[in-house]
Structure formats: C-alpha cells, structure tokens
Amino acid sequence: MTIEIAQTLLLLLVLTPFVGSLIAISLPSDRSTLAAWLSGTIAFLCLAITTSLYVFVIEGRVLRTDIAWIPQFGLNFTLRMDGFSWLFSALISAIALLVVVYARYYMSAEDPVPRFFSMFLAFMGAMLGLVLSGNLILLSIFWELTSIISFLLIGYWYHNANARDGARMALTVTGTGGLCLFVGLLLVGHVVGSYDLDVVLASGDTIRDHPLYVPILLLVLVGALTKSAQFPFHFWLPQAMAAPTPVSAFLHSATLVKAGVFLLTRFWPVMAGTDAWFWLVGLAGLSTLLLSAYFAIFQQDLKGLLAYSTISHLGLITVLLSLGSPLAAVAAIFHTVNHATFKASLFMAAGIIDHETGTRDMRRLSGLFRYMPITATLAMVASASMAGVPLLNGFLSKEMFFAEAIETHRVNLLDTLTPYVATLASLFAVTYSLRFIYTVFFGPKPHDLPSEPHEPPPWMIAPIGFLVLACLVIGIVPSLTIGPLLHTAVVSVLRDATPVYSLAVWHGWNLPFFMSLFALVAGILLYVVMRPYLATSVEGPPYFRRLQGQRIFERILVTISWKWARMVEMKAGTRRLQPQMRILIFAAIVATATPLLGGRFQPTDFAFRGIDPVFAILWLIGMACAVGAAYQAKFHRLAALVLLGGAGLVTCITFVWLSAPDLAVTQLLVEIVTTVLILLGLRWLPKRFEKGDAAAMSVGVRMRRLRDLVVAVTAGVGLMLISYTVMTRPMPETISSYFLERAYSEGGGTNVVNVILVDFRGFDTFGEIAVLAIVALTVFSLLLRFRPAAESLERPEQQRVQNAFDARHPERETGESVAEYLHIPSVIMRWLFPVIGMFAAFLFFRGHDLPGGGFAAGIALSIGFILQYMSSGTRWVEERLRIHPLRWISVGLLVSTATGLGSWMFGYPFLTTHSRYADLPLIGEMPLASAILFDLGVFSLVTGATVLILIALAHQSVRSPRAHMRSVKLSGKEKS
C-alpha cells in the first residue's frame, strides 16, 4: 500500500461513520435490522482500515493527512495516526463492532432503533476524530462533539426523567470541561506558536517553562478530569447509567470516559514531570481511586456498581500518569486497554441480566447461575479480571501499578501514601467484584422477578465471549498478543524515554505480589463480613450517602439558572419597551460621545455662505414635516402619515439634487408603497381623541417628556455636528475609486451603483434579497394568525354613511354608492396597469447603464398591482388576476442563486459576472451582462415580497366582515 492510499484511508476512517450516521437517521424507524447491519458494516470497515494502517505506525512512525482549512491562521484539517492513536482507534472500532452486534438484540423493536444507531455511529466518528486529530482546534471540536452526542445517547429514552436529568448533567459537566480545555488548548497554541500536534509534542520544555504553564495545566486538567469522571467531577457518570446498556458499554467503559486519560497520556510528554502536575493529577487520581472503589461496594444497582468501579479504575490510570515515570505511563496505557475489555463485557452482562430478569437491583437478584450458566461464567471471568486475579489481564496492569506505587518518585506525603491507598482500593475492588458475582449468580432461587430469566440469544453473548477470551489470552500470554501493539503505542508516546519493561505473568515472590495477595484475601473477608448488611441496605455508602455530588450539582444549577437569574431580571431587567429604548439610545449617545470627546473632536465652524436658498427652503419644509409628524403621531395619525411622506419627499429631492438619481427613484417608489401600506394598517388601530385639557398632565409625565426631549435633541444635535464635520472635510482615499474605474471595463455597465449592487457586491445584495423574502414570509404568517380587535370590526364610518344613503333612496340598492365611489379614478388606474408594467420593464432594462435596476423596477411593478386592489377592491382583482407572490419570491431567489452558481460551471467563484452588449432589433444596444439575470432575480423577488406584504394587509378587510359576522353569531348564541 502506498502512502497516498494510506492517507486517504485515514480520512475515510473518520468520515465513514458520519456518512453512515446520516444514512441511518434517514432510515424509517422500523428498519432496525437494516440499521444494525449498516452500523456493523461500518464498524467492521473502520476496524479493517485501522488494521491495515498498522504498518505505517510501527517503530514510532507517524501517518499524517493534511487538508488546508484556514491556512492563513495555521489551521489545517490534519489527521495524525501514531502508535498510541492506532491503539485507541483499534479499541474504538473493535468494541463498536461488538456493541453493535449486542445492541441489535438488546434494543427493543418499540424504540426508534435507526436513530440509536445513527447517534452511535456519529459518536464513533467523533471519538475516532478525537484520537486522530493532528491539530489542537480540531481535537477540541471533536471533543465537544463527543460530549454533545453522548448527551443525545444518554437521553435516548427521553420519555424517562432520569435519562433526561442524567444527559443534562453529563452535558453540563463535560461541556464545561470542554470549554476549559478549549481555552487551555488555545493557550498551548499561543505558547507554542502552532496548533499542530507534532509541533506541540516537540515543545515540552517551552510549555513547562512558560509562565502560563499552571493556567494551561489547570484548564486542560479540568477538561480531562470532567471527561474521565475524576473526583470531584465524578458524579455525572453514575447518573449517565440511565442510558441504554450498549451505550454504557461503549461510551462509559471503553471510549468516552477514556478520552480524558487519552488526553492526559497524549500530553504526558509535554506537561508531566512537574510538581504541579504531580500534586493536581495525583490528588484527583488517588481520591477517585479510593473513594469510588469504596462507594462501588455499597451500590445496589448493577450498573451503578460498574459505574463507580469504572471511575475507580480511571482513577488508577490517572494516578499512574501523575507519577511522571515512563514505566508508570506504560502501565497506564496497558491498563486503559485491559479495563476496556473487561468493563465493556461486564456492562454487556449486566445488560443481559437486566434484559432477561427485568431488574438490576442486587437485592432482588440471586441464584441466576442455574438459568444462564454461560453468561454467568463469562461474567465471573471478567469480574475476576476486574478484581485483579492472576492469569487475567487486569492482574498484569495492576501488578505494574503496585510496582510503581512502591517506587519513590518524590519525597512527600502523597507519594508515601500511594502504596497503601493502592492496596486498600484493590481490596475494595475484590469486595465489589465478588459481591457482583456472588449476589447475582449464587444463593437461593430468585423469587418475584419481573420476568422468568433464561439464557439470551447466542449472538448477544458472543461479544462478551470474545472480550472475555481477550482478557484470558492477554492475561496468559501477554507478550505474544498485546505486547507488540502496546510497544508501538508506548514508543509513540514516550519516544526516546521508552523504558525497558516486561509483560511476564510471573515476576517472582516480590512485594507487588504480596500486596495483590493481601488485597485478594482481605477483600474476600470484607465481603463475608459485610454480606448481611449489603443484602438489605439502601443504595449508596453510609455517611457519604448524604453528600451526593449530583445533589450539590443540582442545587448549584438551580441557584445560578433560576434564583440568581430571576434576581437579576427583577433588579436589572424590564419587560417594558420604553425604558429599553431609552437605555439603548442613551448608550448609543454615550458610546459615540466618549471617543469623540476623548479624541478632542473639533466640529467645523459653521459657514453660512454658499447656501442655495431653494435647497434651504426645501429643507425648512422637510424639518417642519418631521417635527410635525412627531407632534401629530399620537392623535392625528393620517396627518402624521402625510407629514412623514413630506419628509420622505424632501429626502428624495435631496438625492436628485446631490447626484444620486438611483436613490431618488428607489426612494420615491418606496415612499409610495410605504404610504399605501400604513394607510392599509391605520384602519385597525383604536380611535384616540385628544382630551383637550393638557394642563391636567401630571408632573411625572411632564418630567418624563422633558427628559425624552433632552435626549432626542442631544442626539439630533450630535448627529448634525458629526455629519457636518465629516461632510466638510476632504475625502480620504477609499475603495470607491476602484469601483468607478472598473465599473465599465470589468462590470460591463455604466451605472456604477447598479454595477456595485449586482456585480462587485452581488453577494451582499443576494443576502439582502433573502432578508426581504424572509420579512415578507414573516409578515404573511403573522397576518394569517391576526384577528382584528373587536371594535375595529364594523364597517368604516364613510361606508356606513353611504349605505344609509342607499337605504333612504328606494331606487338605489344598498352598497351601490360604495361601489361607485372613486369610479372614474378606478378606471384610470385600471388603464394605468400596463403603463406601469412597461415603466417597470423600462426601469429594469436600463438599470445596468442608467438609473433604475431590479429594486426600483420590482417596487414599481408592485405599485401597479396594489393600485388595482385600491381602485377595484380585493375581490374584483382576485377574480380576474391570479398573482402568486410566493412564486415570484421563490423564482427570484432561485434565479439569482442559479446565476451565482452558473459561474462555477465556468470555473469562477460564486456570482462572477460575464458581460457583453447585444444589438437587439427595435430596442437597440442593450447591456447583456449575466448580472442582468441576477438583477432579474432581484426584480422578481422584490415584486413578490412587496406584493405579498401589501396583499396580506389588504386581505384583512375581506376577512374582518366575516370575522365580524362570526362574532355576532357567537354572541347571539351565548345570549340564547
């Protein structure tokens, strides 16, 4: 196999599970067998790929695949496989394969099984990505992914409250840890100057001697210890046992919780060996090792016992890593593998017991050996390995641990205590392992079990059998089986520091062996003594029972997210809009004024010379309109609307005056549409009459108004000063000259504004029309649910007067006057429709060269439509004219997207424009840049969006009489 193929395979190894996950999630929920086959195939494929890549990692070699991601920031999608990550990949894919086989029989048909396998595969992909990342940022991303997917897996039975709580707790704890780790890794990248793992691994001295070493260490440790459920973050793992058992077997024994120790081992060469490392990691590890082993004895739930035992074994690995000696690191890697084999099989056995008997409570289980001898035998071997009985793999790594524990690494209390703690924890391990086996499989026949136990299907036992076989083989002939693989992993981590070690089963009558022997005998004795108590005791260890980690966690969570949050909201928050507006504007003023005053802002002196009197009068009118609108908006809404239109018109004339024809056209058209829009809305607002006696206004109200006035005037004056100062200064060099110079030569149009919109900054415009479409749809859906207020339901006064007139005159039919209203204008407006359509086309086609363009044309056409509604009424129009605004919108979006994508076909980036002129008969020379297609999309979308908004509003008047009738009917019913 060439190196190129190997690199591709490495990429496939990470990507395949994610692809499989996507396929699995799209399967129908009853295709569980298909999903299992899919997952099994993928796990097998991953295992095969991993196996085939072994030759590339032996003797400390490293296989790398680099794909440029954001190379400007030194970020690459780098996958990196060395012996250590090979070992983990093999472990992950092998156990995944076994667990898939097991889960196929474990999961019940009622559960959405494809969803389970989809998340399972995604987790496997994330885990493989985590161990194979060659870049710190990538590693962090996969780290987060494992947290998130494990949240989903723990909460798989989301109808179960325990599962939800457990999932949330796991996510909160590991997520917080992940965040710390991310910051820590960013700091590492900062210190080393690269995020590349190879560079980081080669800069151990730089990191250890840097002043940021302790913060980095703390942050990375929080990440690793939360993930590996080390004290004091251990409490989430027992809660996570609410997950389906295959999840526990895969995540909580072999993979997810190993991510923490994986990280510690990975960074062991660059971070370990200092006092800070020794104390922090050592304290966490030792306390976890001892306490969890003790707690495990008192669990009544099978999976709870296994969870605490897992925590304890992870603690053992952590202690080994804390010591800082290469031999201890070897033992740590070895124990990681051993623990995965026996613990995954024990979880699966616990799942079988649960599955077949319906309970996991050890007080109810007993004497199961007679029903399921094969499962029982396998579980006994695995437990013996967990307890560290000779000739099993657990014994080997435990012996290495004891040997390291008695070794003196540093002269201090912690180091002196280590061998005693180790022996004690090992003693407890014997006790809980024995308890697991003895309680469940021996003793009297069980009574009143939820279901009659029997041996499960053979394929459910097969994975356990395989793992137990591995325990035995590794335990008896270690150097022939695991030896080379372990050596490859050790060399890749320790490199030159690789010590001489021996994997022999028998090392002679030495101290570690006596420690093992003592633990074995004392552990059995302890169980004999405690058996009567444990047979009936409540869940959890005495005394410590009250001090539960998850309780403290819940309490902290409630305090922060509920009590404090509510307090802050009560003290500092408001649901009222006005204070928020005041704060917002005030903050804006302060934020603008502070740097200006600090930078000694000097407004230009006012120069009254050279003012065009017409322009000045125009603006006097404009200002009067604005102030008038502000003054009238409360009681005289129509007047305010007219004045607002006046202000808009002045703006529009200003644009014409100051060389902005495009803006003027668009502003004028928008002005018309806005006015129509607000006119349509006015009807539904409550009537409001001036009370007359303004003197009766309270002092509070007056003060508030005065304060608002001061803020408004301050903002206005400030804006005036700033704009005046900027406008009177010379123009600095900007990118605008670029557009002016190249609009014709590169954009193929002479109207620079339009060329900018559809060509140079086409992507911005694309975003903007998308926003417009979203707004139109929002308006549409809001109005679908809108019910006018009851008091606005009756017909407007004018219509009532006219109907009354009809009623008084016998020769007239009711409604005739209303229909005749504006008769002549309506005919003219009908005639105007084609004219406006033509005008819109004109605006559109000249757009690229002369003022106009898609925006203006779209709004013009929508005015044509809305005029028909105004003149002839909604019903009349809709009987004759089928407008589908939603189609206009979607066609617009599709056309502009397709135009953008079109440039890909010619090998150019998104939205690259091709331009040329064409001579058309009758019309003459016309710009035919591909941008005109894009502009066509803009035109279509703007038309659709505007019409949709206007029609939706106009429709309210059709709906309201019906709603009125209904409400009249309803009230009639209530009375009768």
Next chain:
Amino acid sequence: MELVLSAGIGVFAGSGIWLLFRPRTYQVVVGLALLSYAVNLFIFGMGRLRLNAPPVLEKGVAGGFLTHTDPLPQALVLTAIVIGFAMTALFLVVLLASRGFTGNDHVDGREER
C-alpha cells in the same frame, strides 16, 4: 449645502428618537421611519455632497472622483431603503398583531397603571 443637510439630518433623527420613546405603537413606527431617513442621509453624506456628478459613466471611459461622486454610499443606501421598507412593513404588522391580541396599541401590550 452641508450645513442645511446636516441640520436636516439632526432634526429628522431628533424627531425620530423622540417618537421612539413614546408609548403608542404607531408613534414608534413613524419614529423608526424618520430615523431611517436620517440614517440613510447620513450614510449618503459620508460620500460628500456633489452637484451634477452622478456616478453614471460614459461608455468606454473609466470614471474618477473628478467627474463623479462616490458611488459606494449610494449603493449601501439603496439596499438600506428597501430593507428599511421591509422593516417598516414588519413593524406595522407586528403592531397590528399586537393590537389584535392585546386589544390596545401600547408598546407593552398593556396600558400603564
């Protein structure tokens, strides 16, 4: 010219902000419309004020600041006008919906005590 326009911008903005503080939804909608005029004019003014220099080129001739005004603020304002319209429409509809649901036109959906 600059003085008149900047005074206009100031008055538009002041009136708009005053209306933003008012309790009636319609006032807020009108205020936002006024404020958006002011902001559009402000952005437009950043390209400096020029008479008879629209950014429309002669065919085949590269443009420059000697003969043409700054096209960039105009392009920004053009989309701002359309988006401003969309925003006014959205607020108007939110106003109507809130009026329908709460039965009054106060910005908080309920009258002050």
